[in-house]
Amino acid sequence: MKDPEGWFRAVYSDIPLTTQWDDGSHTGDGLGNTPSSSSSQPHMVFSMLKDLDVRGGHRVLEIGTGTGWNAGLLAHRLGEENLVSVEFDPVVAEGAAENLRHAGLSPRLVVGDGRKGHPEGAPYDRVIATCSVREVPGAWVEQTSTGGVVVAPWGTLYGGEAIVRLTVQGRTASGRFTRSSAFMRLRQQRADRPPHGAYLKGRKWPADGARSTTALSPADVGGWVEQFVIGLQMAGAFWTVERYGDGTYTLWTYSTDTLSWASADYEPGAASFDVVQSGPRRLWDETEAAYRWWEGRGRPGFDRFGLTVADGREQVWLDSPDHPVPAVG
């Protein structure tokens, strides 16, 4: 440790600390590296623990051991015999075991794919994931007792993410989103985003695209809640931004099947924006319809949305389970 005081200051700051980049294939010297393990932001860790609402005697399963900090907090609170924590990356898991040993704790640490939970230790009263998911793995619900709680960061492919707090009843789990979050994705649910070249296929823009204009600014769809809401309604869609250095940019939207794309050009202060769309899906029209749906309901924040997981099917709803968020397109 080159700078113990710097590390000490860092761990007592309310920031996330990346401890691994690119699944350990890189040392994290700056540009182009993707964080793949971290010590989460303390504020977020404590908010999620509040959502988890553990009581003495509870058995807890954690997915994503990382540094072992959250596992240590839970083991300290509940007794190390009541905590199981699963980490996919063996090197990260080894580091966590060492960190916990230094703190005088040795809870059950499992190296493996957290999607499977840890059936040997079930049933659990609480399950907490510290990596985000696009789909709640069925094993987490199955391994939680009725009345138990699953807390997990849940996000869409398009973007936007929030913590969901599900109460389990048999094979069904349902509950509301509690707060905005931005976790690293569970490794096996990372997005598969084909490259730009897979869409225009060597043709020059606008290729066969149909031109139109829109009054909805591409800048208006970029907020975290907006992305979440659009992502709920537009399955299999994602976006990138191409910036031109003068404040203008193109928002590109793509379908993962590589059949459809749309470009929407942003210009500061403009009232109308140029759009080009190609393929069987009209992706800008879908984006606009999804945004208008949200606008028409009073621009709800994350806490008005909820999720129900039943027999492997997921449904996000607004205000109550009988108001499912509809799909567009």
Ligand SMILES: C[S@@+](CC[C@H](N)C(=O)[O-])C[C@H]1O[C@@H](n2cnc3c(N)ncnc32)[C@H](O)[C@@H]1O
């Ligand atoms: C934000 S870090 C966890 C922070 C940790 N709870 C702490 O207190 O330091 C997310 C962790 O999830 C792990 N992870 C990703 N996919 C996983 C999977 N399928 N099963 C178990 N762990 C996984 C990553 O390797 C990473 O270490």
